[in-house]
Structure formats: structure tokens, C-alpha cells
Amino acid sequence: MIPGLEQYRALFEPRGVVVAGASTHPGKFGFVSLHNLLANGYQGGVYATNREGSAVLGVDTIRSLDELPSGVADLVFVCTPKAANEELLRVAAAKGVRAAFLTTAGYGESDEQGRADEAALVALCDELGILLAGPNGQGVVSTPASLCAQIVAPYPPAGGIGVASQSGNFVSSFMNWSCATGVGISRAVSAGNAAATGVVDYLSFYATDPATDVALAYVEGIPDGRGFIGSLADVAAAMPVVIMKGGATSGGARAAASHTGSLASDDRTFDGALRQCGATRAASVEEAFEAAATFATQPLPRGNRVLVMTTAGGWGVVTADAVTRHRDLELVELPDDLRDQIDQHLPPRWSRNNPVDLAGGETRDTIPALLELVAAHDAVDAVIYLGLGIQSNQARMLRTGPFAQDADVARIVAYHERQDARYARAAHDVSVATGKPILTASELAVAFPDNPGPATVRATGRLCYASADRAVAALGHLWQRSRFLQRRGLAAPASGSGRGAGPRDD
Amino acid sequence: MSRTLSEAESKAFLSAHGIPFAPERLAATPDEGAAAATELGFPVVAKLCGDGIAHKTERGLVRLGLTDEAAVRVAVGELLGAAMPQDDATGVLIAPMISGTRELLAGLATDEQFGPTVVVGIGGVLAEAVADVAVRLAPIEALDAEEMLEQLQHRELLGPFRGEPAVERGLLVDVLLGLSAAATTNADLLSVDLNPLIVHDGRPVAVDALVELADTQVAP
Missing domain, CATH: 3.30.470.20 (ATP-grasp fold, B domain)
Structure with missing residues (x-):
């Protein structure tokens, strides 16, 4: 059986969930998973089995799934030992369950017996028409359903990134980055042993999922490379896919009769295959998350010409270097007409070049006006904006210092904080109006996340990059995908400035 | 297991797929080599050719920049002499020296x-x-x-x-x-x-x- 929409809905949008093997011991998976399900706002029915029938976390448990009413639960979250699972799944299927997430260990990852048991498990779920997730997995998260069925934290904010990972730890990593940046997750699943359902199967579901705009995955070994790439190409045709691969440097050297054979290492082959199907490859967890977050929250650039706008010198110079160093981005030469227009807004000491360095010459309305001016220009495809939040950082020191009660101090604090929020809002609004990416970078996003600059970037649904280099790297990924689509005559699927980049409640 | 084709067979196979090769002649003797070089034009390269030969450069089985018939004769003689039984040598390939940085x-x-x-x-x-x-x-x-x-x-x-x-x-x-x-x-x-x-x-x-x-x- 190839799981269909019914099975994936059972996994990601279950009408009810039953935790098999709920425990009264707070250290056990059977306790933590039930807790996480109850603690994050899931609205469906929650059921649990417990051998003694003890109440767990206020849930009246049943001793066996036999007592579960039919048709109330679509998903069984399995925390029971291996020996119990066959009977459990048979009863679950009879009660209408269509997806099973197994945390149970001791299957294919262990020994010969475990591998045999895993094969039997796959055959059983196939027979029963149940989507098998795991075994030996960490859990599943689905924000449209407020579902947090997993044996670890966190539960991320809602958004458009769909995560699938061969390693549960990286599901947590990506969700932690989501919590840190505010750029949200739609679905996240740890494939565990991927006995029946592998990472690329989840990605294929995401490609059809209205809640997901971008797919983000961690993979290690890929036994069926051709099959994997074939499926991935279909996903990449529908939405951006960001792939991080472990084991990238192993197996580089192999015995080969030819130079060509030894140069075509595993890693270069994988890399080429991803380029060929339009997927994005990232080398580190932050690069992967930030690429996905940027796809989810910024429009694709139509070209590679970047303008850097900064309120202070050094940042602009270094960012211009990073853009220039990037193989596929271009630091646009400032057009004469744009220079003339900027002259109208600034005293003559500004850089008169790209990077556009305001050199402290800005007044109350300069930054929103300049953002609008540079982003609207035909010669500019993307803008990187630096310097947001500096004044609010000073305002914070004033506000928390010994002279905070002074009326003039209070007035300037309020002014700076209002202005930085306004600039961040302008960067978002101008991006939406022009359909061009505007990336804001400041380490204040990390140092003082409640600074009204970065906090407002977050509130607009976008990512405030911790450094300009990271913004440049993310922008490079967007351009590479845009170019891939353009060259092949593929329309860029609607991305960014949609679901991800809207006002947020939190 | 795998087997490799000789350089001449490899080129014939790939030429059929449109791979551009320099013209060349297979010479069985120093005299044939000299005649081929004259026909192709100097300078030429000489390479031992055989089914079992890979990494010719590393084994010194390639002679570059041969500018006259005498040099070609010497090179062909030496290369034939350097052949080992497992090379299955079929002769020496003579080709114009293609120059390019x-x-x-x-x-x-x-x-x-x-x-x-x-x-x-x-x-x-x-x-x-x-x-x-x-x-x-x-x-x-x-x-x-x-x-x-x-x-x-x-x-x-x-x-x-x-x-x-x-x-x-x-x-x-x-x-x-x-x-x-x-x-x-x-x-x-x-x-x-x-x-x-x-x-x-x-x-x-x-x-x-x-x-x-x-x-x-x-x-x-």
C-alpha cells in the first residue's frame, strides 16, 4: 500500500489521537508524549492506554485498545514495547486508525531479529492500510492541527515550513530555530528508521499540502538514489526544497580505473543531482533553516543584482564584499538616476555608491523613503538593509538606566523605538509592494531580540538575519532557485510575502 | 568485474558519439611511426597503445613534442620495448601534438x-x-x-x-x-x-x- 491523502491526513490532521502505552512516570515517553499532546492546544479527542488503567495527566485511560470507541482516533502514537505492537496495530486498524507513529526501538536499528521484526511490521501496516511512521522516531508536529505528538520539545510557531528528517535531533534543531526566529513550521516529522515511510515520502506529501510552502529535510544514507531524486524533482517543481545531508564528506575516495571515477565522489554526485532537480543544498543547520525561512517569507528575486543599504560604514563594506564574493550574486553599480534621487534625501557626505551608506545623514522619514526608492528601481533585484535597531539599543540603555525618569530621556526613547519599528515595517511593506526581497540583518536579533527593530521584523513574519553574511547566503539560495525556474520556463510558485510574511499575534 | 578498452578502441567507440579527437595513426614499427608523423605533420606525440594500459603518463608511456622522423623512430622503439605482457600492446599511437594552455x-x-x-x-x-x-x-x-x-x-x-x-x-x-x-x-x-x-x-x-x-x- 502506498499511503494516500487519507493516511497523511490521519498523521498530520487526526480527528483524535490515542497514545498507546501512556505512563504515570514523568520520565517515560508514554508520559511526555501525552503531556505534549495536552499542553499545546490540540483540539481533537485524546485517548490513552495504560496497562493498569490508571488515569494519566487527567486522562482516563483504557487498559486496551479494544475499549476504544470506533472512529474516534485516526492516529495511534505508540510507546509500547515491540512485542505488544502487532496486536495493538490490528486492533487500532479495526477501530479506524489510519496512521501509526512508533517511537518503539529495537527494530531495524538493532540486530538481525530487529530487522526481521521491522520487515514484518511494514508488511502488517501495509496489510492494515495504516501509514507507518518510524519506528524508533521522535514524533510528529502539525501546527494547523495544534498537534504536538512527540517525545521531546519544542512546539514551534505556525508557519509554512514542512520539516522531515532522518534524524529526530534535527527536527528539534529546526523547530528550535523556528522558535528563535519566529518563522513558523507547518508540519514536522522524524522518519526514525523510515521502515515504510521515508523522508522523501513526507516531502512528496508536503508538495501537495496547502499548509506548506517550503520543504526542509535532513538526510543521511540514500539507498535508492535514482528513486529519491526522481521524487525530489517532483517536490522541487512544486515548492522550494532545502536539503541538508549528513555524511557529506565520507566515501569521497573510491577505487576507480579513471580520474573521472575518483573525482565523481558520492558528495559531488549528490550535489549535482540536487542542482539538476532544482533543490537547494545547505551545509549547516542554520544555513538550512535560514534558507527555508527565507523561501517562506521573501519573494524570489527576478535577477541577481543586489543593493546594500546601511546606516553605518563598516557593515556595508563587509556586506558588499560578501555579495561580490558570492559566485552568483552581483553588487549592482549604483545607477546615476538613482544616485541623483538619493541626493535629494541626504546631505552630500553619503557614500554615493553601492553600498548606500547614509553616513548618519538620515532624518525622520529618510529610511522608509530610501527603501522605497532603491527597491523600486529597475536595476535592483534585491536589497540588504543594515543598521536597524541601533538607536533602540541606546534607548534600551536609557530606559533601564538611572535617568530614565527624565522627561527628555523618556521622549527620545519612545521616538527611537517607534522609528525602528517603523523602519522594520517599511522594509516589509516595500518588499510586498515591489515584489522584491528585502533582507534585514542585525546581530541585535540575537543579542536583544525584544529590540523594536528586530522584534518588528519578526512581527511582520520575516527573519531578521543575525549577520549580513547569513542574509547574503540565504539570498544566494533564492536567486539560484529563481534562475533554475526561469531558465526552464517554470513559473515560480507563489512564495513568500504570503502566509509566512504577515502580521503575527505573538 | 570490468575491462578497459585500448586507447584506439576507446576513441573509436566515443567518436561514434561525436567526441572530437585529434587524428592519429597506429604504428607497429619505428618506420611506420615516422611515416605517420610525416603525414600528420610535426610536432607529434607517441603513446603506447594496448588493452591493459591505464595511467600512461605515470608509467612514462607518452612521448611529447617529437619534432622529426628520427625522434619518432627512437620513441616508437623505446615504447614498444617498454611494453609489458599484461599491456596487450597493439602498437604505438602517433598523433599531432595539440597545443593549448x-x-x-x-x-x-x-x-x-x-x-x-x-x-x-x-x-x-x-x-x-x-x-x-x-x-x-x-x-x-x-x-x-x-x-x-x-x-x-x-x-x-x-x-x-x-x-x-x-x-x-x-x-x-x-x-x-x-x-x-x-x-x-x-x-x-x-x-x-x-x-x-x-x-x-x-x-x-x-x-x-x-x-x-x-x-x-x-x-x-
Whole structure:
């Protein structure tokens, strides 16, 4: 059986969930998973089995799934030992369950017996028409359903990134980055042993999922490379896919009769295959998350010409270097007409070049006006904006210092904080109006996340990059995908400035 | 198990897929070598040819820049003398010395997980140390081939270089498409090595070739 929409809905949008093997011991998976399900706002029915029938976390448990009413639960979250699972799944299927997430260990990852048991498990779920997730997995998260069925934290904010990972730890990593940046997750699943359902199967579901705009995955070994790439190409045709691969440097050297054979290492082959199907490859967890977050929250650039706008010198110079160093981005030469227009807004000491360095010459309305001016220009495809939040950082020191009660101090604090929020809002609004990416970078996003600059970037649904280099790297990924689509005559699927980049409640 | 074709067989096989090679003659004796060199025009290179020979440069089985008949006779004699029984030597290949500052490589490799792949990169004797290659799964399209060239770290070598014109990219793309076609039409093709692919007057010319086939004659 190839799981269909019914099975994936059972996994990601279950009408009810039953935790098999709920425990009264707070250290056990059977306790933590039930807790996480109850603690994050899931609205469906929650059921649990417990051998003694003890109440767990206020849930009246049943001793066996036999007592579960039919048709109330679509998903069984399995925390029971291996020996119990066959009977459990048979009863679950009879009660209408269509997806099973197994945390149970001791299957294919262990020994010969475990591998045999895993094969039997796959055959059983196939027979029963149940989507098998795991075994030996960490859990599943689905924000449209407020579902947090997993044996670890966190539960991320809602958004458009769909995560699938061969390693549960990286599901947590990506969700932690989501919590840190505010750029949200739609679905996240740890494939565990991927006995029946592998990472690329989840990605294929995401490609059809209205809640997901971008797919983000961690993979290690890929036994069926051709099959994997074939499926991935279909996903990449529908939405951006960001792939991080472990084991990238192993197996580089192999015995080969030819130079060509030894140069075509595993890693270069994988890399080429991803380029060929339009997927994005990232080398580190932050690069992967930030690429996905940027796809989810910024429009694709139509070209590679970047303008850097900064309120202070050094940042602009270094960012211009990073853009220039990037193989596929271009630091646009400032057009004469744009220079003339900027002259109208600034005293003559500004850089008169790209990077556009305001050199402290800005007044109350300069930054929103300049953002609008540079982003609207035909010669500019993307803008990187630096310097947001500096004044609010000073305002914070004033506000928390010994002279905070002074009326003039209070007035300037309020002014700076209002202005930085306004600039961040302008960067978002101008991006939406022009359909061009505007990336804001400041380490204040990390140092003082409640600074009204970065906090407002977050509130607009976008990512405030911790450094300009990271913004440049993310922008490079967007351009590479845009170019891939353009060259092949593929329309860029609607991305960014949609679901991800809207006002947020939190 | 696999077997390799001799250089002459490799070139014949690949020529059929449109890979551009320098003209050459197979000489069995020093006199035949000298005659071939005169016909092709000096300077020439001489290479021992045989089914069992790979990595000719490392074994000193390539003589470059031979400028007259006498030098060719000496070289052919020495190369025939250097042949070992396992080389299955069939003679010495005489070819015009193709000059060009830039040496590329192109070929096919078979990946355990991904199957046949097309490869292009910076070639010559430093190829493995430089390790600047782009790989794609076969079959590829012209756009893939162009993006492979664009992906090379040293892609500026494809532009005008030291008084030589820019590489005609279309011809390089054709080489890669030819390799791709060879892979998709020959299931037992395991690898192809075109190194160096010398850029002469902006045009890529293969001066060596090694074709490796799966050995289908292994007893069941």
C-alpha cells in the first residue's frame, strides 16, 4: 500500500489521537508524549492506554485498545514495547486508525531479529492500510492541527515550513530555530528508521499540502538514489526544497580505473543531482533553516543584482564584499538616476555608491523613503538593509538606566523605538509592494531580540538575519532557485510575502 | 568485474558519439611511426597503445613534442620495448601534438546509488589535486551541461585566456551530451575518461580516452 491523502491526513490532521502505552512516570515517553499532546492546544479527542488503567495527566485511560470507541482516533502514537505492537496495530486498524507513529526501538536499528521484526511490521501496516511512521522516531508536529505528538520539545510557531528528517535531533534543531526566529513550521516529522515511510515520502506529501510552502529535510544514507531524486524533482517543481545531508564528506575516495571515477565522489554526485532537480543544498543547520525561512517569507528575486543599504560604514563594506564574493550574486553599480534621487534625501557626505551608506545623514522619514526608492528601481533585484535597531539599543540603555525618569530621556526613547519599528515595517511593506526581497540583518536579533527593530521584523513574519553574511547566503539560495525556474520556463510558485510574511499575534 | 578498452578502441567507440579527437595513426614499427608523423605533420606525440594500459603518463608511456622522423623512430622503439605482457600492446599511437594552455577533463562514472553520471572539470595531470569538477546524473540536457560549466570554481578558465580565445562552450556542451548519450545507450558502460581535453584555439580536442565496460563475459 502506498499511503494516500487519507493516511497523511490521519498523521498530520487526526480527528483524535490515542497514545498507546501512556505512563504515570514523568520520565517515560508514554508520559511526555501525552503531556505534549495536552499542553499545546490540540483540539481533537485524546485517548490513552495504560496497562493498569490508571488515569494519566487527567486522562482516563483504557487498559486496551479494544475499549476504544470506533472512529474516534485516526492516529495511534505508540510507546509500547515491540512485542505488544502487532496486536495493538490490528486492533487500532479495526477501530479506524489510519496512521501509526512508533517511537518503539529495537527494530531495524538493532540486530538481525530487529530487522526481521521491522520487515514484518511494514508488511502488517501495509496489510492494515495504516501509514507507518518510524519506528524508533521522535514524533510528529502539525501546527494547523495544534498537534504536538512527540517525545521531546519544542512546539514551534505556525508557519509554512514542512520539516522531515532522518534524524529526530534535527527536527528539534529546526523547530528550535523556528522558535528563535519566529518563522513558523507547518508540519514536522522524524522518519526514525523510515521502515515504510521515508523522508522523501513526507516531502512528496508536503508538495501537495496547502499548509506548506517550503520543504526542509535532513538526510543521511540514500539507498535508492535514482528513486529519491526522481521524487525530489517532483517536490522541487512544486515548492522550494532545502536539503541538508549528513555524511557529506565520507566515501569521497573510491577505487576507480579513471580520474573521472575518483573525482565523481558520492558528495559531488549528490550535489549535482540536487542542482539538476532544482533543490537547494545547505551545509549547516542554520544555513538550512535560514534558507527555508527565507523561501517562506521573501519573494524570489527576478535577477541577481543586489543593493546594500546601511546606516553605518563598516557593515556595508563587509556586506558588499560578501555579495561580490558570492559566485552568483552581483553588487549592482549604483545607477546615476538613482544616485541623483538619493541626493535629494541626504546631505552630500553619503557614500554615493553601492553600498548606500547614509553616513548618519538620515532624518525622520529618510529610511522608509530610501527603501522605497532603491527597491523600486529597475536595476535592483534585491536589497540588504543594515543598521536597524541601533538607536533602540541606546534607548534600551536609557530606559533601564538611572535617568530614565527624565522627561527628555523618556521622549527620545519612545521616538527611537517607534522609528525602528517603523523602519522594520517599511522594509516589509516595500518588499510586498515591489515584489522584491528585502533582507534585514542585525546581530541585535540575537543579542536583544525584544529590540523594536528586530522584534518588528519578526512581527511582520520575516527573519531578521543575525549577520549580513547569513542574509547574503540565504539570498544566494533564492536567486539560484529563481534562475533554475526561469531558465526552464517554470513559473515560480507563489512564495513568500504570503502566509509566512504577515502580521503575527505573538 | 570490468575491462578497459585500448586507447584506439576507446576513441573509436566515443567518436561514434561525436567526441572530437585529434587524428592519429597506429604504428607497429619505428618506420611506420615516422611515416605517420610525416603525414600528420610535426610536432607529434607517441603513446603506447594496448588493452591493459591505464595511467600512461605515470608509467612514462607518452612521448611529447617529437619534432622529426628520427625522434619518432627512437620513441616508437623505446615504447614498444617498454611494453609489458599484461599491456596487450597493439602498437604505438602517433598523433599531432595539440597545443593549448588549458586542459579540461570530461567523462562518465557510475555511482553505486545514483547510476551513470556525467562529469566535467579541470583536467591534466593536476586534475585530482585541483578536484574542480561538476557532476550530473545521466541523461543530461544542454541546460544541465551549461550549468555544469558555470558551476566550476575555475570557470574563468573558459573565458579568453593568455592570448587564446574563449572556449566555444557549445562544443563542450556537445561533448557532455555525447557522453550522456553514450551512457544511456550502453548499459555496460561503467566509466569514460577524457583527460586531457585540450582547449586548442578555443575548441576542445580529446587527446586520450579510456573506456571501461562491465565484464559481461564472467561465467555465471
